[in-house]
Amino acid sequence: MSNNQFKKGELYSFITGKASTAIARRLQKKFNTSGLHLTIEQWSVLYHLWKQDGISQQELCNATYRDKPSITRLVDNLEKLTLVKRVASETDRRINRIYLTKQGQKLEEETMLLADETLNEALLSVPADKVDVCKEVLQIVYDNLVNSNE
Amino acid sequence: MSNNQFKKGELYSFITGKASTAIARRLQKKFNTSGLHLTIEQWSVLYHLWKQDGISQQELCNATYRDKPSITRLVDNLEKLTLVKRVASETDRRINRIYLTKQGQKLEEETMLLADETLNEALLSVPADKVDVCKEVLQIVYDNLVNSNE
DNA sequence: TTTGAATAGTTGCACAAACAACTATATGTC
DNA sequence: GACATATAGTTGTTTGTGCAACTATTCAAA
Numbered sequence: 431m432s433n434n435q436f437k438k439g440e441l442y443s444f445i446t447g448k449a450s451t452a453i454a455r456r457l458q459k460k461f462n463t464s465g466l467h468l469t470i471e472q473w474s475v476l477y478h479l480w481k482q483d484g485i486s487q488q489e490l491c492n493a494t495y496r497d498k499p500s501i502t503r504l505v506d507n508l509e510k511l512t513l514v515k516r517v518a519s520e521t522d523r524r525i526n527r528i529y530l531t532k533q534g535q536k537l538e539e540e541t542m543l544l545a546d547e548t549l550n551e552a553l554l555s556v557p558a559d560k561v562d563v564c565k566e567v568l569q570i571v572y573d574n575l576v577n578s579n580e
Numbered sequence: 581m582s583n584n585q586f587k588k589g590e591l592y593s594f595i596t597g598k599a600s601t602a603i604a605r606r607l608q609k610k611f612n613t614s615g616l617h618l619t620i621e622q623w624s625v626l627y628h629l630w631k632q633d634g635i636s637q638q639e640l641c642n643a644t645y646r647d648k649p650s651i652t653r654l655v656d657n658l659e660k661l662t663l664v665k666r667v668a669s670e671t672d673r674r675i676n677r678i679y680l681t682k683q684g685q686k687l688e689e690e691t692m693l694l695a696d697e698t699l700n701e702a703l704l705s706v707p708a709d710k711v712d713v714c715k716e717v718l719q720i721v722y723d724n725l726v727n728s729n730e
Numbered sequence: 731t732t733t734g735a736a737t738a739g740t741t742g743c744a745c746a747a748a749c750a751a752c753t754a755t756a757t758g759t760c
Numbered sequence: 761g762a763c764a765t766a767t768a769g770t771t772g773t774t775t776g777t778g779c780a781a782c783t784a785t786t787c788a789a790a
Binding site for chain 2: 564568
Binding site: 605636637648673676 | 770772779
């Protein structure tokens with residue numbers, strides 16, 4: 431039932447995520463040299479808020495694939511930086527809705543430019559169709575491990 | 581000069597490494613339920629020692645793509661678990677060579693089986709040729725960002 | 731309506747990562 | 761040989777992660 435027809439050799443670096451670590455480090459350096467005091471993890475939370483402001487911490491857990499304590503602390507730190515604000519839901523008082531502040535909104539343009547730049551550097555000389563295959567494979571891997579019960 | 585012909589959309593999850601995180605978590609769970617008290621990061625160090633025993637901490641830095649303090653502490657913890665041993669080099673006393681203990685050697689078979697199992701589950705239903713393309717792309721990404729000066 | 735289960739979020743702990751600053755040893759040049 | 765420089769490794773600090781245990785609130789069933 432399993433597909434063993436591939437070489438496992440360099441696949442183990444998949445596990446340690448060397449490629450994504452390299453991308454994250456490059457982007458972090460760009461943040462630092464641009465004077466942005468923001469970690470990649472904090473940025474990844476803001477990224478989802480830019481797409482949809484006011485979602486709950488639990489929704490941020492699902493979106494970023496982190497557990498609840500991680501999001502609690504990331505939101506703590508983003509609040510200290512006054513980039514987001516916790517607002518208790520009126521209808522369900524268990525829920526915190528997380529809203530961007532003006533400052534948090536302002537970071538979108540600059541950081542997304544740096545993120546695009548980083549991806550362009552990372553994917554330089556990689557044909558678009560291969561990028562698509564890669565995206566597809568990583569999505570299936572994620573679904574195989576997270577959305578199934580196996 | 582940049583190749584902008586691909587959609588950036590879901591690419592940002594590359595940066596956060598969701599797929600490799602999912603693989604690592606699955607493998608960690610297998611370790612835990614097998615009663616192995618070993619983190620994935622510790623395992624990744626042992627992995628390179630199984631391939632070549634007695635390499636230096638600096639060589640482990642390069643192999644695992646981690647900085648020196650990270651390796652210092654990983655080796656600290658592996659020594660506490662009596663899985664490896666630091667041995668000062670005779671010819672260059674700055675260098676620590678890291679050697680597997682009997683216990684460290686014994687872990688190879690069981691953990692590599694669990695790692696293979698994890699990769700099989702992750703790549704279930706992914707055709708081998710697509711896995712190859714994905715490996716190739718991730719390798720280029722890594723080289724673009726780490727082995728170039730850009 | 732009371733009780734028990736589910737859900738949202740927080741806190742404590744151990745481990746890991748990135749950066750800066752540090753010690754110790756080796757190397758190369760005058 | 762002396763001194764500057766490079767290399768190997770360690771330590772301190774801040775941040776993030778995963779797990780377990782906890783509180784508060786909501787929901788559902790008797």
